Amino acid sequence: MRMKYFYQQMLAFFAVMTTLLIIMTIVFLEFTRNSTYRDTEEMLFGYAEALIDGDLDEEQLENTQFVLHNQEVVITVFDNRNEMVYPNTSIPYSSGISNQNFAQLKNGEKITLSFQDKDFFGNQLEIALVYMPFFSKSDGTFSGFIGISSPISGIEENLREMRSNLFTAFLVSALGAILMGLFFARYQVGRINRLRSATHQVAKGDFDIHLDSDDRDEIDDLANDFNSMTQSLRASQEEIERQEERRRQFMADAAHEMRTPLTTINGLLEGLEHDMIPENQKKRSVQLMRDETRRLIRLVNENLDYEKIRSNQIRLTKRTFNAHDAVRSLVEPLKGKADASNNQIQVACPEDLEVYADYDRFIQILYNLVQNAIQFTTDGVITIAAEQETEGSKFIVTDTGIGMTKEQARNIWERYYKADVSRMSTKYGESGLGLAIVQQLVQLHGGKITVESTLGEGSTFTIFFPSEQSGKSN
Ligand SMILES: Nc1ncnc2c1ncn2[C@@H]1O[C@H](COP(=O)(O)OP(=O)(O)OP(=O)(O)O)[C@@H](O)[C@H]1O
Ligand SMILES: [Mg+2]
Incomplete structure (x- = not known):
């Protein structure tokens, strides 16, 4: 898939911010829920302790239940056979807690439970329920337990408020992410485009181009590499030109050097052909032509020798x-x-x-x-x-x-x-x-x-x- 670098950067920013916010939201919600639970439980245990300290006096129970009625707190008391003794009901009613929980209570352990319920209007409610055992003051035997329940007050509102806060935070951060992404992406894309246009210049044969670099990041490293590349390209271009010049010079010089003996030989041959050389000079002419031919051979051989030495071909x-x-x-x-x-x-x-x-x-x-x-x-x-x-x-x-x-x-x-x-x-x-x-x-x-x-x-x-x-x- 082809995607502009600009959008890649923005997407990356966005992804990081969103993940961060989601994690934070979850952690926050869990934390608030747990601490609200703990607070409610502590409060309920506080009531239970106060009531047990007051010897579960019927009147005190009534008063407390009356006072806490508004908070929808329900107080129940059970005897050591797990049967309800408060509030007074004509029908025998057992608490319905599990045997395991009952055994724990007998051992003096406190129990906390929570469950979901619906209120009068059908809204979801979280109910916290705590059980606390009490013992006979005279012989310390298990004589029953007290159960207190209450809806976990305000947890829903709390969570709702927190959600809306987090949503606002999310929007603000998203906006920040977009702006930051925009800024960085533009900045980096600008630098990349600079490199691109420099590459085009080099492709056109302009090796004099030089990119500024602050040695800050990988793009600067790339710019440095680019500069050394153009430098070596420039060097090889110059070497090619030097070689070409050398070759041209060599051709011109070699031709010049060969022309002299060839002209001499040619002149003498023409003279011989048209019988223009006197008989007594002929031997000398042939001698001259041989000298010139030798000179040519030597020239060729020495040139070859020179080239071989230069190109490291001789050992x-x-x-x-x-x-x-x-x-x-x-x-x-x-x-x-x-x-x-x-x-x-x-x-x-x-x-x-x-x-x-x-x-x-x-x-x-x-x-x-x-x-x-x-x-x-x-x-x-x-x-x-x-x-x-x-x-x-x-x-x-x-x-x-x-x-x-x-x-x-x-x-x-x-x-x-x-x-x-x-x-x-x-x-x-x-x-x-x-x-x-x-x-x-x-x-x-x-x-x-x-x-x-x-x-x-x-x-x-x-x-x-x-x-x-x-x-x-x-
Ligand atoms: N001992 C010297 N005294 C004065 N000039 C010299 C001397 N040695 C070399 N040169 C000069 O340097 C030039 C180059 O010398 P080089 O030996 O390369 O070529 P050459 O002697 O002219 O030809 P080749 O050696 O190829 O037959 C000579 O032409 C000459 O002008
Ligand atoms: Mg010489």
Whole structure:
């Protein structure tokens, strides 16, 4: 069944109030009835005691009966054989009480009874009847009992008055319940509607919405949850936009990078097709096309490598090995390139220095740095220094080359970034991917890479690899 929250609240209020009033009415009525009974009984026992104290003198009985006549009190006296001795009747009349009650009276117990009767006008009457035994003053034997009855005075009026009072109270409380229910329901419905309209806003794609909350109740909790939901939605929306931008940038850069070698290859192929390349140049043209093709392959492979590292798809097989030997072995094949630009390579690495890394990736990282150093230095010195640190090992690649401005040094980790844009394809076929990959790899090792550079003076790259122990304790 569909029911508005507003009405649910009112109904709940109403139900609680009504139940409360009904319980109170019942308890009150019972209490009044019982106390009226008790009062009447006490009063009747009082009369009985007074009469017994007066030795049940005939005259006193008459007087009392006469005085109490108005209150419809009836006095009867029975002897020890259960036969009526007062009022005097010619017909023998027994009291008609049960044997059990009679035995109780003999034992000196008082008895109270009540029954329903009708009055002269046929109205319901409640009659209270008490019996009290009396004993011979000389030997204390049971000599009879006195019975006094009286309608329970005013109980009906009392109850009627109480009922009408309670009914008024019920009406007043019901009115109060409705007003309170109305107020609370309106208040809560207002808050819920606020949440609803905020949800609609979010559904429309507006994640900037924020709900105020006083941390008072569950609806405030809901508002808080709602706020954290919009916050994470906003974050993922921004991440999606960032990813999209990255993808767009990547497509543009990749296309740009590929166009150069493809244009070269295409031009050479056209030249060959139309026989426009002199015979003695043909070999060189083919060589050029092969170089460009290699460059393309390298570009594709490095892009793939970069994406794999970024998306955590590559696994490092880390182990601890001698850094000195590794550095030596990577310097060897670079010597030719260094000589070609008249550079000197110096290695300052302790012979027993150990490093904890993936061997191939370690070589790849340092190779890239040294290659860059050679690339951007002529007639200079390239130093590869290494040292042990408490938490791991540190490698420093320094060159005396062209250096970079602060702005350039900040951007070199970006994919396809080249400080000097005019410097297109050179003998090393730069694509601006080297340092982006290096940085990802170092981070994957849990290490750190930094650069310091001065334009025209040279650059220093510092890499830190955590040792096996410190890597584990983190
Ligand atoms: N040792 C250095 N001295 C001066 N500039 C450097 C040095 N190392 C890197 N750079 C600058 O940072 C840019 C990015 O370097 P990175 O290694 O990522 O790309 P690349 O060397 O141009 O191409 P790739 O390494 O992909 O062949 C370089 O183009 C260069 O401008
Ligand atoms: Mg490079």
